[in-house]
Amino acid sequence: xxxxxxxxxxxxxxxxxxxxxxxxxxxxxxxxxxxxxxxxxxxxxxxxxxxxxxxxxxxxxxxxxxxxxxxxxxxxxxxxxxxxxxxxxxxxxxxxxxxxxxxxxxxxxxxxxxxxxxxxxxxxxxxxxxxxxxxxxxxxxxxxxxxxxxxxxxxxxxxxxxxxxxxxxxxxxxxxxxxxxxxxxxxxxxxxxxxxxxxxxxxxxxxxxxxxxxxxxxxxxxxxxxxxxxxxxxxxxxxxxxxxxxxxxxxxxxxxxxxxxxxxxxxxxxxxxxxxxxxxxxxxxxxxxxxxxxxxxxxxxxxxxxxxxxxxxxxxxxxxxxxxxxxxxxxxxxxxxxxxxxxxxxxxxxxxxxxxxxxxxxxxxxxxxxxxxxxxxxxxxxxxxxxxxxxxxxxxxxxxxxxxxxxxxxxxxxxxxxxxxxxxxxxxxxxxxxxxxxxxxxxxxxxxxxxxxxxxxxxxxxxxxxx
Numbered sequence: 001x002x003x004x005x006x007x008x009x010x011x012x013x014x015x016x017x018x019x020x021x022x023x024x025x026x027x028x029x030x031x032x033x034x035x036x037x038x039x040x041x042x043x044x045x046x047x048x049x050x051x052x053x054x055x056x057x058x059x060x061x062x063x064x065x066x067x068x069x070x071x072x073x074x075x076x077x078x079x080x081x082x083x084x085x086x087x088x089x090x091x092x093x094x095x096x097x098x099x100x101x102x103x104x105x106x107x108x109x110x111x112x113x114x115x116x117x118x119x120x121x122x123x124x125x126x127x128x129x130x131x132x133x134x135x136x137x138x139x140x141x142x143x144x145x146x147x148x149x150x151x152x153x154x155x156x157x158x159x160x161x162x163x164x165x166x167x168x169x170x171x172x173x174x175x176x177x178x179x180x181x182x183x184x185x186x187x188x189x190x191x192x193x194x195x196x197x198x199x200x201x202x203x204x205x206x207x208x209x210x211x212x213x214x215x216x217x218x219x220x221x222x223x224x225x226x227x228x229x230x231x232x233x234x235x236x237x238x239x240x241x242x243x244x245x246x247x248x249x250x251x252x253x254x255x256x257x258x259x260x261x262x263x264x265x266x267x268x269x270x271x272x273x274x275x276x277x278x279x280x281x282x283x284x285x286x287x288x289x290x291x292x293x294x295x296x297x298x299x300x301x302x303x304x305x306x307x308x309x310x311x312x313x314x315x316x317x318x319x320x321x322x323x324x325x326x327x328x329x330x331x332x333x334x335x336x337x338x339x340x341x342x343x344x345x346x347x348x349x350x351x352x353x354x355x356x357x358x359x360x361x362x363x364x365x366x367x368x369x370x371x372x373x374x375x376x377x378x379x380x381x382x383x384x385x386x387x388x389x390x391x392x393x394x395x396x397x398x399x400x401x402x403x404x405x406x407x408x409x410x411x412x413x414x415x416x417x418x419x420x421x422x423x424x425x426x427x428x429x430x431x432x433x434x435x436x437x438x439x440x441x442x443x444x445x446x447x448x449x450x451x452x453x454x455x456x457x458x459x460x461x462x463x464x465x466x467x
Contacts, residue, residue, distance in 0.1 A: 017050035029212045058287050062162070066285075071166040075317015078154075079255070082188075084248040086101065086220070087227055088144045101134035124324055127384040132370060133313055135385060139369040141309060143220040147189045148300035155299075156291035160185065160331065175270025176213075177206040183211075184262060187217040188255075191421055193304055194219075194429040199432075205276045208438065209269050211429055215421045216262040217444050218255065221368035225416045226251050228372060232395050233409040258417050265445060273441075314424075319366040320385070323374055326363070327383045337378045352411035352458030354402075361415070366423040371416070408463050409455045418450035 056296040065074055105126050112122040154160055160182055161444030168178030179201045196213040201207040218226060230250035234242040270276070337359065345355030359376040373385035379402055380386055398404040420443045421429070430439040 004216065031363070061288065062285060065159070065162050066165055071162075075163055075166055075254070076256075078159075080248055080252045082147065082150050083251055083255075084244065085150065085225070085283070086143050087248055087251070088244055089146045090142040093145075094138050097184050098134070098138035101138055102131070105130055123328060123383065124321060128321045128324025129317050130320070131385055132316050132367075134321070135320075135373055136367045136369045137318040139224055140221060140367075141305070143223060144189060144305045144309065145301065147220060148304045149250060149296055151185065151189060151302075152296045152300040153291050155290070156296060158286045158288045161285055170263060171266065174266040174268040176209045176263075177201050177203060180206070180210040180266070181214075183214060184217050184259070187219060189213045189218045189220060189304065191215050191217070193307075195425060195432055196415045205274050208433065209266050211273055211432060212269060212438065212442050212445060213262045213265045215425060215442065216258045216265065216418065216449075218258060218417055219368070219422075219425075221422060222371075222416050223251070224256055224369060225371050226413055226421060228394070229409050229416075230254075232398070233406060236395060254413055254417055257414070260419060261449065265449070280463040316367040316370065319363055319370055323363050323370070324384055325375065327377055335378075335381070335383075338381070341378055350458070351415070351454040352407045352461070353415060353454065354408070356402075357408075357412060357415075361419060364422075365420070368416075368422050407458060407466070411457055414457065415450050415454050418446060418453055420447040420450070 042352050064070055108130070109126045112126065113119070135409045147330045163185060164178050164181040164332045167181040171178050171180050180198070182200060183194050183226040185194075186197040191214050194217070195211050198207045198214070201210055216269055227247055230247040231243065235246040238246045291462040323337070326340065327335050329336045331339060341355035343355065344358040346356045348354040348356075351358075356378045359378060360371045363374050370385060376386040377384060379397075398408075420426075426439050426443065429435060429442050433439065
C-alpha cells in the first residue's frame with residue numbers, strides 16, 4: 001500500500017526556489033501586463049464608451065510628461081528651473097540673514113569684552129560656536145525654504161510619481177527600485193531627509209540600496225561650494241546677463257554626474273553585498289490635483305525645513321568650536337589648522353586638491369555649509385570662519401595667491417559631490433537601519449568613490465600635460 005506524502009509549505013518554497021532560475025528577467029512585468037490586459041478585456045466587455053470621446057486633461061499631460069521622448073527632457077528642465085530659482089532666490093535672504101546674525105555676534109562679543117570676559121571664552125562662544133551656527137542657518141535656511149516648498153508642490157500636484165515612472169527603467173537596470181527616484185529627489189534638499197523618505201520602498205534590500213546611494217545627489221549644504229566654483233571658474237567667462245543661467249547649468253551637469261554614480265553604485269551593490277531579486281514596481285499614476293496650501297506649508301516648512309535645520313544646528317555647533325580652536329592655538333607661531341593642512345597637503349595634491357581643502361572637509365563633517373568659510377579662514381590665516389571676497393577677487397585670490405588651477409576647481413566640485421555624508425545624514429542612516437555597519441559602509445562607499453575619482457581625474461590630466 002502506498003501513501004501520499006503530505007506537502008508542506010517548506011516543500012512549496014523549495015520547489016519555487018528550484019523553478020525560479022528558469023523564469024525570465026521580465027516575468028514580473030509580464031504578470032503586471034497580463035493583469036492590466038485582463039482588466040482592459042473586462043472593461044471592454046462591460047463598459048460602452050463613446051467612440052468620439054477625447055483624452056481628458058490628465059491623459060493629455062501624461063502623454064507628454066511620461067513620453068519616452070519628452071519625459072526626461074521635461075524632467076531635466078524642471079530640475080534646472082528649480083536650481084535656478086533656488087540659486088537666485090536664496091542669495092538676498094542669505095545675505096540679509098547672515099548680516100543680521102553676524103551683527104548679533106559682533107554686539108555680543110563687544111559686550112563680553114566690555115565686562116571683562118576673557119578673550120578665549122568670548123572667541124570660543126561667539127566667534128566659534130555661535131558663528132558656526134549662524135553660518136549654517138544663513139546658508140542653509142533660505143535655499144531649503146525655497147526648494148522644499150517647490151518640491152512639495154510637485155509632490156502634491158502629482159508630478160513626482162511621474163518622475164518615478166520615467167526613471168523606473170534606469171533603476172531597474174541598476175538592480176534598484178523605481179521609488180528610489182523619489183528619495184533621490186528629496187536628497188537635493190537634504191540627504192538626511194532623502195534617507196528618511198526611503199521608507200516608501202517596501203523591500204528592505206532595495207531600501208538599503210537607496211539609503212547607501214542617496215548621498216551621491218548634492219544637498220543644499222553642498223550647493224554653496226558648487227555654485228561658487230561654477231560662478232567663479234565657469235560662468236565668469238560669459239556675459240553677466242547669462243552668468244546665473246550658466247552657473248545653474250554647470251550645477252545641473254554636476255547633478256547628472258551624481259545621478260550616474262547613484263546608478264553605478266546601485267548596480268554594484270545589487271550584485272555584491274546587497275545581492276538579491278528585484279521586487280516588482282507597479283505604479284498607478286494618481287490624477288493631477290490642486291496643491292493644498294496648508295499641507296505645503298506644514299510639510300515643507302515644519303516637517304522638512306525646521307526638522308532638517310534643527311539636526312544641522314545640533315551638529316554644526318561642535319564644528320564651529322573645533323575650527324576656532326584649531327585657528328587660535330599656535331605652535332611655533334603657526335596655528336594648528338595650518339599645521340594640519342600642511343600635513344595633509346601631499347595627499348591633497350595627489351587628488352588634485354590641497355591640504356586646506358581636505359582639512360575644511362574634515363572639519364565640515366557635521367555640516368557641509370561651513371566648507372567655504374573654513375577654507376578662507378585657513379588660507380587667510382585668521383582666527384575664525386571668514387566670508388569669501390567677491391567672485392572677481394576670489395578668482396584672483398585662489399589662482400594667484402594659493403595656486404589653484406582649473407583641475408583644482410573641477411576636482412573640488414567632484415569631491416564635493418561624492419564625498420562622505422554629513423554627520424546629520426550618518427546619524428539618520430544609523431537610526432533608519434538600526435545598524436552601525438551600514439552607517440560606516442555609507443561613509444566608506446562615498447569617500448572611497450571621491451578619492452578614486454579625483455585621483456584618476458588628476459592623474460589623467462597630468463599625464464595629458466594639461467596642467
